[in-house]
Amino acid sequence: MKSFLLKRLIQIPFILLLISFMSFMVLQLAPGDFFTAMQMNPQISAETIAEMSAKYGFDKPLMVQYILWLKGIVCGDFGQSLSYHVSVVQLIGSRLVSTVILSFCSILFTWVLAFPLGVIIALKANTILDRGLSFFAFLGMSMPSFFFAFLLLLLALHTGWFPIGGTFSSDYFDLSLWGKIIDRGRHLVIPVLVLGLGGMGSLMRVMRTQVLEIVNADFVNAARARGLSEWRVILKHVVRNAINPFVTGIGYLFGALVSGAALVEIVLNLQGLGTLVLTAVQSQDQFVIMGVLLISGCLLLVGVLIADILLTLVDPRITFKKLEG
């Protein structure tokens, strides 16, 4: 276990280095840069634009730019946002809490529902219940999330049950602690439904297939033959064996926690990293893009590592030796 951990921990920085280098170069492939749009402003001279772009080192060769950026990262400086004139860390920090709360809630919602539903439709395979739930699963998977968000917004407009978008009300900061929690909760209903239902369908289907594969396996039948109650058979033997793909999935969730969902954020007017990254990409605010990529890459790698460790705990057939390959 120790050698496995050590090996992976040493790998991570190298993978991150590679990720950062590749994304840095890919960013340069896009035509123009942050200052291109300014050229269309009749009141800003070419000299001023050149002066601004030199300030951020854009007049230097690419490799020099990359190394300068890397040097900053090593010292903990992620650079400045070109459009916000704020350090990237501060900018990301300002959106992080809301993003994590939303992602966490919608992931929780998805898993808590998808898991048992998947088992149920597997056990009742090909009945009306299965067909009905599967229909909704496919609907959730195929409906564009922003469109679904829009439909729910219209519902909110006509019924007044939920607020129209936003992460919290404008009087949020005057509320008591409980008021704040309730306010956030009310605003979370629509986004959690949109994001949660979208992800639920596929998870449900995966669970269904997994359970179906195992439910009639010899060892399960053997367990039944030993006279265990069906309830125990399902929980202890079927689910336990069907769970592996989900444990692996946990790793990716870490990355998903901060990745945000730009379209839904825009439609529902949520505070989040998704919109920040989207506008940064659109305006080519280089250091913000690099910063977010690096952070989510890092979380993803750590997540995968944790998932691997969990996998060995959950499934004794998998050992660190096997993981190391």
Add this chain to the structure above:
Amino acid sequence: MKRFFVCLSIFLFVFSGIAIAEEKAKVPNLKIPSAEVLKSVNQELVTATVGDPKTFNPITSSETSSSAIYGYVFEGLIEQDPITLEFEPNLAKRWEVDKSGLIWTFYLRDDVKWNDGQHKFTAKDVLFTLNAIYGVPNGMQDILTIDGKKIEAKIINDFTIQFILPVRFAPFLSVMQWPILPEFVLGESLKNGTFESQWNISTNPKKLIGTGPYKLVEYESTQHAKYERNPHYWKKDEKGNKLPYIEKRTILIVQDANTAFLKFKKGETHFYSPSPEYVAELEDNQDKLKIVVKEIGIGLGVEFLVFNRNPKYYKKEDKKTNPKLLWFEDLNFLKAVNHAIDKESIIVSVLYGMGKIAPAIIAPSNHIFTNKDLKDYKYDPDLAEEILEKAGYIDRDNDGIREDENGSKLEFDLSTNAGNNTREKLCSIIKQDLEDIGIKVNFRPLEFNTLVQKLMDNYEWDAIVIGLTGGSEPHNGANVYKSSGKLHVWNPAQEKPATKWEEELDRLVSQGAQELDLEKRIKIYHHLQEILHENLPFIVLPRSISYTAYNKNIENYFSTVFGTYKLERIFLNK
């Protein structure tokens, strides 16, 4: 015959009526709220704005999403009346210019306090702000650079400041609206080089010190900004009541225009600027939603079709001239194209019926400088074909596409920035209309930055539909009109004007910048618009009409495309 005269005279009468109405923009009568309304505390006005601010620092900001937030906190020396377009005193009580036109003296108010309630506003702050503008790279710097030289400022006493210009500069007042910043807060940062990151979006909003009607008290990114009345604000109404009447303001920040629309419909916000597709729906429901929908004038932006006339593009590989350059420089070709474009149908299908044909490059809303006498090249495909025939563009091989005299087929690429719905629709209409008269058009939308690179750097394009925003000061378009300008789109950054009329444009631009007499200045810009209209470097497409919608309870709200009239006077009737 008699009937004809009656018709004519009615026509004239109507016409002169319009002319008078447009010339003398009427300043509205402002109401004074009842004692009851004045006493009712906690009046709150809620609006929504699309897009998050990038900074609260007025000098480093260059986008409207930022000024929409900090705009209420700061003020300039003077301000422009959005209705008359005249410059009115603000932090400066009055100003004068000496005979040479170079020395402008501004006399400042001596009763203005910064919103911290302790420091007085003085000439030092004005000088400091000017130094800050020149001190860090930003867009305002270039506006305040005249003939490549800076404006010098000299403090005469605490409340008098002099600006010394390098040359006579007629648009001087229009560039003097920059927001004044407090030296006692930011002075140090300018000296130690941290000015640009001052007052960024993570700054505690209460640290923003200005002289404007409101104080920013809370800001939450992508969600909202909240304001309270500045208790030290200097403006009062005629009866001595404190301004602004409205105690609190909230701006909801949304990222999608549709959300803003829903919020307005639900009654969460008091104002909304509907895009054309929403106007009809709101107008039909005015009573139900308890709102008023009003036209505020023709938009300042202009969309146009422009052809590349840059010889650098055409004469690259072989020495032979590319035939396209010959067509694009041929006035007959340009006129035919203009006559072939069905502008009425553009208004109907692109602008939802809310548009107007106005061929002058300066928007009709700019009632001081726009040239109303220019006649549009009316939609007339038969005339367009006739012009082409006469000029030798004839379909010789009967394939539906005309050829020029040397046998080259009339075919070119038309681009615009992909994703801009309006422009993409404009292009498809233009393509259709031109193909109807035998000119083949290949529509190739491009990513915005690629388009800009083509326009600015490599000049590899045939025809583009693009737009420019406008304002009240015609000199702001100098970069477009001057042959040496980088936005002289059809042939930018020329060393020597390529044509006689471009030489004339250059002369008019520099004359216009120096003429202090308004009447003479207007004539100069009228002439400039005439030249552009005759030589057709741009084919101006119909302009859109802007609307505003607001809650019925709102009083004293008057808006034009240039902004809101005296917003501190707005109040809510119960």
